[in-house]
Amino acid sequence: MKVLYFAWLRAKAGLGEEDVTPPAGVADVAGLVAWLKTRSAGLAEAFADMAVVRVAVNQDYVGLDHPITAGDEVAFFPPVTGG
Amino acid sequence: MKVLYFAWLRAKAGLGEEDVTPPAGVADVAGLVAWLKTRSAGLAEAFADMAVVRVAVNQDYVGLDHPITAGDEVAFFPPVTGG
Amino acid sequence: MIRVQAEDFDPGAEIARFNAGNGKVGGICMFLGLVRDFMGDGTGVAGMTLEHYPGMTEKQLAAIEAEARRRWPLEDALIIHRYGRLQAGDRIVLVATASAHREAAFESCHFLMDWLKTRAPFWKIEHTAGGDHWVAAKDSDDAQAARWETPADGA
Amino acid sequence: MIRVQAEDFDPGAEIARFNAGNGKVGGICMFLGLVRDFMGDGTGVAGMTLEHYPGMTEKQLAAIEAEARRRWPLEDALIIHRYGRLQAGDRIVLVATASAHREAAFESCHFLMDWLKTRAPFWKIEHTAGGDHWVAAKDSDDAQAARWETPADGA
Numbered sequence: 384m385k386v387l388y389f390a391w392l393r394a395k396a397g398l399g400e401e402d403v404t405p406p407a408g409v410a411d412v413a414g415l416v417a418w419l420k421t422r423s424a425g426l427a428e429a430f431a432d433m434a435v436v437r438v439a440v441n442q443d444y445v446g447l448d449h450p451i452t453a454g455d456e457v458a459f460f461p462p463v464t465g466g
Numbered sequence: 467m468k469v470l471y472f473a474w475l476r477a478k479a480g481l482g483e484e485d486v487t488p489p490a491g492v493a494d495v496a497g498l499v500a501w502l503k504t505r506s507a508g509l510a511e512a513f514a515d516m517a518v519v520r521v522a523v524n525q526d527y528v529g530l531d532h533p534i535t536a537g538d539e540v541a542f543f544p545p546v547t548g549g
Numbered sequence: 550m551i552r553v554q555a556e557d558f559d560p561g562a563e564i565a566r567f568n569a570g571n572g573k574v575g576g577i578c579m580f581l582g583l584v585r586d587f588m589g590d591g592t593g594v595a596g597m598t599l600e601h602y603p604g605m606t607e608k609q610l611a612a613i614e615a616e617a618r619r620r621w622p623l624e625d626a627l628i629i630h631r632y633g634r635l636q637a638g639d640r641i642v643l644v645a646t647a648s649a650h651r652e653a654a655f656e657s658c659h660f661l662m663d664w665l666k667t668r669a670p671f672w673k674i675e676h677t678a679g680g681d682h683w684v685a686a687k688d689s690d691d692a693q694a695a696r697w698e699t700p701a702d703g704a
Numbered sequence: 705m706i707r708v709q710a711e712d713f714d715p716g717a718e719i720a721r722f723n724a725g726n727g728k729v730g731g732i733c734m735f736l737g738l739v740r741d742f743m744g745d746g747t748g749v750a751g752m753t754l755e756h757y758p759g760m761t762e763k764q765l766a767a768i769e770a771e772a773r774r775r776w777p778l779e780d781a782l783i784i785h786r787y788g789r790l791q792a793g794d795r796i797v798l799v800a801t802a803s804a805h806r807e808a809a810f811e812s813c814h815f816l817m818d819w820l821k822t823r824a825p826f827w828k829i830e831h832t833a834g835g836d837h838w839v840a841a842k843d844s845d846d847a848q849a850a851r852w853e854t855p856a857d858g859a
């Protein structure tokens with residue numbers, strides 16, 4: 384599973400992209416976030432307030448209850464500020 | 467007093483512009499229209515339905531009750547269709 | 550700025566001048582009106598003539614621009630309107646507004662077009678094989694313009 | 705059409721292509737977004753970087769364009785969005801729509817900008833003498849975008 388971080392989430396995470404293999408019990412975005420938070424202090428800080436984090440699975444916006452599978456591309460980023 | 471006609475009002479009036487000296491009793495636009503209608507069959511036809519005639523005095527939109535004086539420029543035209 | 554002219558204009562060149570900004574402009578909204586092929590036969594030969602009332606046109610457009618500047622914080626505003634003989638595909642009108650804020654640029658540009666449509670003294674006559682026809686004003690244009698009325702506008 | 709690029713673009717040239725109309729286009733609405741001098745000191749040296757999510761950006765912009773074409777009768781639509789390092793006064797985004805009808809051109813252009821603002825994955829970081837700052841999203845942008853929600857939109 385490919386995980387991407389953008390903007391200040393990337394800065395806090397300390398990396399922009401990683402390939403991960405979550406444990407078997409991780410079935411949705413919320414579960415993935417809970418597991419990622421255990422992996423580093425930076426990731427724990429990045430995900431401290433999920434109200435300011437947006438999630439995309441395979442480049443479509445999803446909610447925290449969205450299911451994830453091994454081949455997915457999961458991205459975390461703040462509310463967008465383009466235009 | 468200068469009187470101008472535009473678009474199909476000009477076509478019906480048979481002229482685009484004329485200098486007129488209305489009789490003393492003509493004090494507003496409505497009075498001017500009533501007097502102009504007596505001057506030719508074309509003008510009578512042009513002013514047959516005042517609901518489709520717009521009026522400007524000195525290049526500002528006015529109503530039929532707007533006062534007029536000797537030095538005014540009075541224009542009659544249909545609803546505009548520019549843009 | 551107001552321009553009433555028979556000649557064509559270059560939208561890109563006009564917008565480029567807005568671009569030479571002072572750093573205060575965050576958004577530019579532009580509307581460009583073209584002559585549609587009202588014959589609908591795709592030949593592109595349909596012609597029309599735009600008559601106007603010289604003097605009053607400029608006065609009314611200047612008043613409309615001033616009203617837009619009064620209602621929105623604009624860094625710049627431009628209205629160009631052509632008159633005379635035009636063919637299908639020809640440019641008729643350009644309205645552009647520049648503001649620090651996107652919403653002000655959009656709304657003021659829309660306002661300028663809606664008010665121009667019902668207040669600027671232009672009249673279209675279409676030339677067809679069957680004869681010449683004065684274009685009738687549309688109720689929908691009045692409805693559009695009315696959206697921008699304020700209590701102070703009176704008539 | 706969607707374009708996501710680091711290079712600048714020429715609004716005049718882009719609009720000229722819309723002009724090469726088929727006689728069906730009566731109105732073109734264009735919005736051009738520029739980098740404001742957020743330092744407000746008039747030096748024009750303020751810089752920013754636009755980060756984006758390659759792939760998702762194109763996917764989301766294409767979806768937004770498709771939604772506009774579904775809602776309005778458009779003859780053409782264009783979204784150009786830049787990324788990378790930009791200075792005050794630089795062009796960021798261009799949205800343009802062409803329709804037979806003025807109202808459709810205005811509304812669809814406005815819609816594209818409002819949805820792009822809240823859905824296209826771009827993030828601005830401002831570079832100042834005091835350090836770099838990620839720009840915060842504005843509630844007003846969410847409110848603008850929400851105006852265009854329909855019951856079918858769900859989330």
